[in-house]
Amino acid sequence: MSVPVHEFTADVPRWSPYVTPVTLEDATPEQLDALQITPSNKKVSAYVLTLAHDPESLKVRSPLFNAIMYGKGGLSPAERELGAVGASIVNRCVYCAAVHASRFNQLTKRTDVIEAIFADGVDAELEEHQQVIFDFAVRLSKTPSEATQADIAALRDLGLSKLEILDLILSASIFGWANRLMHTLGEPVRD
Amino acid sequence: MSGTNLIESLAGLKAGSQLADAVSERSGIMEMSQASHDAVLLPREPGGLSHAERAALAVRMARWNGDSGLAAHYRELLGQAGETSALAAIASGAALEQLGADARLVAVTRHVDILTKTVKDATRADIEALKAAGIAEPDIVRLAELAAFVNYQVRVIAGLRLLEEVL
Numbered sequence: 001m002s003v004p005v006h007e008f009t010a011d012v013p014r015w016s017p018y019v020t021p022v023t024l025e026d027a028t029p030e031q032l033d034a035l036q037i038t039p040s041n042k043k044v045s046a047y048v049l050t051l052a053h054d055p056e057s058l059k060v061r062s063p064l065f066n067a068i069m070y071g072k073g074g075l076s077p078a079e080r081e082l083g084a085v086g087a088s089i090v091n092r093c094v095y096c097a098a099v100h101a102s103r104f105n106q107l108t109k110r111t112d113v114i115e116a117i118f119a120d121g122v123d124a125e126l127e128e129h130q131q132v133i134f135d136f137a138v139r140l141s142k143t144p145s146e147a148t149q150a151d152i153a154a155l156r157d158l159g160l161s162k163l164e165i166l167d168l169i170l171s172a173s174i175f176g177w178a179n180r181l182m183h184t185l186g187e188p189v190r191d
Numbered sequence: 192m193s194g195t196n197l198i199e200s201l202a203g204l205k206a207g208s209q210l211a212d213a214v215s216e217r218s219g220i221m222e223m224s225q226a227s228h229d230a231v232l233l234p235r236e237p238g239g240l241s242h243a244e245r246a247a248l249a250v251r252m253a254r255w256n257g258d259s260g261l262a263a264h265y266r267e268l269l270g271q272a273g274e275t276s277a278l279a280a281i282a283s284g285a286a287l288e289q290l291g292a293d294a295r296l297v298a299v300t301r302h303v304d305i306l307t308k309t310v311k312d313a314t315r316a317d318i319e320a321l322k323a324a325g326i327a328e329p330d331i332v333r334l335a336e337l338a339a340f341v342n343y344q345v346r347v348i349a350g351l352r353l354l355e356e357v358l
């Protein structure tokens with residue numbers, strides 16, 4: 001019996017879809033191509049099999065996501081994860097927040113930043129550097145965006161370059177996409 | 192759609208500016224963003240969501256995000272795909288009660304509004320409502336990708352505009 005997870009956690013749950021995922025047996029050649037099924041890669045998550053219902057989108061989104069989150073140079077990996085967490089808090093995607101909070105913790109070897117964010121959400125009080133990055137991601141994630149020139153100026157005052165700020169915009173924005181899939185097409189559960 | 196990059200043009204990036212240099216370091220991301228636009232607005236296989244319906248919903252989402260430039264772009268796509276009075280009402284931001292009798296169109300519009308404005312409150316019941324309105328599961332995924340993409344795109348544009356202003 002699996003139980004839905006409603007509270008933020010850095011202990012990554014399982015994701016359970018609300019719609020029936022594509023099965024590999026029934027997948028079309030285009031879906032298999034978008035799923036990147038190869039003889040050595042036959043393990044595919046329920047999430048990706050759900051998205052395979054729209055193979056044209058899946059095929060372009062996966063490399064875009066990887067380029068934004070893991071591309072070379074620019075903003076540090078941990079700070080991209082913090083941007084992802086900020087968006088996921090606004091959109092209350094518990095699953096996305098868990099995955100990217102745990103990555104942030106692994107990269108920074110600390111847990112207090114995420115603990116503060118999970119305790120107080122968008123009002124979390126952090127050290128200045130994390131605060132400025134988190135607050136910008138939160139404000140950009142509202143509808144409509146509440147980000148201002150002052151937020152950008154604060155990021156510049158931290159010493160972030162144009163490229164680093166661009167990477168933060170992209171990492172928060174791509175979670176405006178990911179959250180709207182993961183949080184609406186299924187839910188996090190514990191078995 | 193090749194040749195022009197919608198995000199860069201709507202963000203008002205000036206060629207040779209300091210920001211254009213930074214964006215050029217992420218040119219692959221800009222190209223994949225454009226390819227994503229084409230995949231969700233103009234897919235080869237649109238399923239049960241026509242190009243015109245996608246464009247009308249995108250205009251509505253751009254409006255909720257306060258981006259008139261992006262809304263104008265999608266209005267142009269809507270005109271090319273064939274605007275009907277029902278789709279014009281969706282694009283205009285009309286309330287759900289004013290969208291007419293097409294229960295399917297009302298259901299997809301309601302869902303797009305949730306995904307844009309109150310995504311944090313979305314639940315399983317919202318997907319069940321789409322199924323009850325006769326929306327097929329592949330179309331539920333297509334609809335989510337459309338809403339998710341436009342909400343990504345509008346934030347990249349908003350962020351780039353701010354960055355250009357401050358630099």
